[in-house]
Amino acid sequence: AQSVAQPEDQVNVAEGNPLTVKCTYSVSGNPYLFWYVQYPNRGLQFLLKYITGDNLVKGSYGFEAEFNKSQTSFHLKKPSALVSDSALYFCAVRDPTSGTYKYIFGTGTRLKVLA
Amino acid sequence: GAVVSQHPSRVICKSGTSVKIECRSLDFQATTMFWYRQFPKKSLMLMATSNEGSKATYEQGVEKDKFLINHASLTLSTLTVTSAHPEDSSFYICSAPWRDRRDSPLHFGNGTRLTVT
Numbered sequence: 001a002q003s004v005a006q007p008e009d010q011v012n013v014a015e016g017n018p019l020t021v022k023c024t025y026s027v028s029g030n031p032y033l034f035w036y037v038q039y040p041n042r043g044l045q046f047l048l049k050y051i052t053g054d055n056l057v058k059g060s061y062g063f064e065a066e067f068n069k070s071q072t073s074f075h076l077k078k079p080s081a082l083v084s085d086s087a088l089y090f091c092a093v094r095d096p097t098s099g100t101y102k103y104i105f106g107t108g109t110r111l112k113v114l115a
Numbered sequence: 116g117a118v119v120s121q122h123p124s125r126v127i128c129k130s131g132t133s134v135k136i137e138c139r140s141l142d143f144q145a146t147t148m149f150w151y152r153q154f155p156k157k158s159l160m161l162m163a164t165s166n167e168g169s170k171a172t173y174e175q176g177v178e179k180d181k182f183l184i185n186h187a188s189l190t191l192s193t194l195t196v197t198s199a200h201p202e203d204s205s206f207y208i209c210s211a212p213w214r215d216r217r218d219s220p221l222h223f224g225n226g227t228r229l230t231v232t
Contacts (some may be wrong), residue, residue: 034221043223
């Protein structure tokens, strides 16, 4: 069965430091992978996706993510964190071979950037 | 970019009444929309997949008679919580893929905070 794991419930990082939010997945075949961010009382916003090609993908707000097939991971990164990056981050996967458009979301990681 | 509009943003209703939540795709057509429920501990639960012109597909454990979904046009899906009870209080979010393609990201509404008293 498809699944996504975000092993960290919360990540704290000092402003200006690099940040990493972890995501691992379990999908048969080649997955489509996504990161979303959610600010309080709002819907989710799309950050970036990996479909094929370069393992390092760049997205909105200076975020990037690295696809690692051997480790089945898709960690979200940013070289220098901002206080405004504090939010809830979700990793999601779609199995492109399935007959459904359903996305599987991780449980979310709360990022707190400290000034 | 693609915009999904969701209304109302907040609603308070009395136990036993019904509440309708609307989800509109403003600048694209959405043959499929997804309805999620988000719990206080933050996890997202897919409730159902709304399909334009046909019946919604509900996830296991979601009561279809309680959470009525209608997708009458390519730009509008509605979720009606019937005979609401306090345990239905939650944050409900709709979403739609911008294009009818498997690599398309989801675009989300801003959610509806439902409080049942």
